Amino acid sequence: MHILITGASGLLGLNLALETAHRHTVFGSVNQNSLKTSAFQVKQTDLLVPGAVERLLEASQPDWVIHCAALANLDACEADPDLAQKLNTELPRTLAKHVVRGGARLVHISTDSVFDGRGGDYTEDDSPNPIGVYSRTKLDGERAVAEADPSAIIARVNLFGWSLNGNRSLSEFFFNNLSQGRQVMGFTDVFFCPILANDLAGIFIKMLERNLSGLYHVVGAECLSKYEFGMRLAQCFNLDDNLIKPTSVTRSGLKAYRSPNLCLRTDKLAGALGEALPGTSIGLEKLYQLHQLGYPDMLHSMKAEQPESS
Numbered sequence: 001m002h003i004l005i006t007g008a009s010g011l012l013g014l015n016l017a018l019e020t021a022h023r024h025t026v027f028g029s030v031n032q033n034s035l036k037t038s039a040f041q042v043k044q045t046d047l048l049v050p051g052a053v054e055r056l057l058e059a060s061q062p063d064w065v066i067h068c069a070a071l072a073n074l075d076a077c078e079a080d081p082d083l084a085q086k087l088n089t090e091l092p093r094t095l096a097k098h099v100v101r102g103g104a105r106l107v108h109i110s111t112d113s114v115f116d117g118r119g120g121d122y123t124e125d126d127s128p129n130p131i132g133v134y135s136r137t138k139l140d141g142e143r144a145v146a147e148a149d150p151s152a153i154i155a156r157v158n159l160f161g162w163s164l165n166g167n168r169s170l171s172e173f174f175f176n177n178l179s180q181g182r183q184v185m186g187f188t189d190v191f192f193c194p195i196l197a198n199d200l201a202g203i204f205i206k207m208l209e210r211n212l213s214g215l216y217h218v219v220g221a222e223c224l225s226k227y228e229f230g231m232r233l234a235q236c237f238n239l240d241d242n243l244i245k246p247t248s249v250t251r252s253g254l255k256a257y258r259s260p261n262l263c264l265r266t267d268k269l270a271g272a273l274g275e276a277l278p279g280t281s282i283g284l285e286k287l288y289q290l291h292q293l294g295y296p297d298m299l300h301s302m303k304a305e306q307p308e309s310s
């Protein structure tokens, strides 16, 4: 298959591109970050430029599109709501329209934080209540995609993994600090269901192969606090877990609102695939194995020099 992955320099997109490139012809679109790789074809394009989506689809002729490009930083969304709306709502709408016209299948990536996190244990039938610019624009993006392409898969995720810059994910936050002997806070009152970015690749491919469509929660099978996640990571990597100080998020000083309980149920997808989603320990063990194989360094070596601006 020809797979187009947008946001291929991001935490999710890069790992998806590398994992799927073993078996498929992959095109990865990037914007400000250049990539050096022979694993997949890199297309550098600002997708907000009029006509860019059409040109990218024409150049890559995809059977499947996995749309990961977004403004995914909560504080950046609060600082520039207009850009958040363009990237998280309007771009998915435009992409979905053109993908369906070309006869390709779309996986649109959304987020667990469309919920306010006051309840937890959310199913796909529960009503979202987004709080903050990021969550609101992502929910609007889901709705725009569903309207433009009812056959699209809309996948609400939460993930961890190794990234291009080495500092994009919560797992890198804990790993980087603990391996430098630095003390960190671990929130005991923020719960989530993270899944390893690499594992999402195989799951999305299975969802496409089984011709699924509509809304799915594609997260890890286990619900745990961010503190517990840090502790488990420390144990897995044999790092000093005493450096993680249990703290309430209310004392963190973070600007954007963090939902306290974003645990999502995965029964719908597990039923459709006939298998459970992986739990945190499996993901952390794989994260460790990737580290032992030099995967983080390999990712960093893919970062191409930016041309000097004149």
Ligand SMILES: NC(=O)c1ccc[n+]([C@@H]2O[C@H](COP(=O)([O-])OP(=O)(O)OC[C@H]3O[C@@H](n4cnc5c(N)ncnc54)[C@H](OP(=O)(O)O)[C@@H]3O)[C@@H](O)[C@H]2O)c1
Pocket: 006, 007, 008, 009, 010, 011, 012, 013, 029, 030, 031, 032, 033, 034, 045, 046, 047, 048, 067, 068, 069, 070, 071, 072, 073, 087, 109, 110, 111, 112, 113, 138, 157, 158, 159, 160, 168
């Ligand atoms: N990370 C998480 O824990 C998490 C949790 C829940 C949901 N999600 C969702 O998962 C998806 C991927 O997130 P991520 O963490 O991988 O994001 P990320 O690391 O911030 O990457 C964002 C990607 O979007 C690209 N991009 C931004 N502006 C663009 C533009 N104008 N034109 C083309 N590409 C553009 C970036 O390209 P350059 O870097 O090259 O500029 C980058 O490749 C998003 O939909 C996000 O909402 C992520």
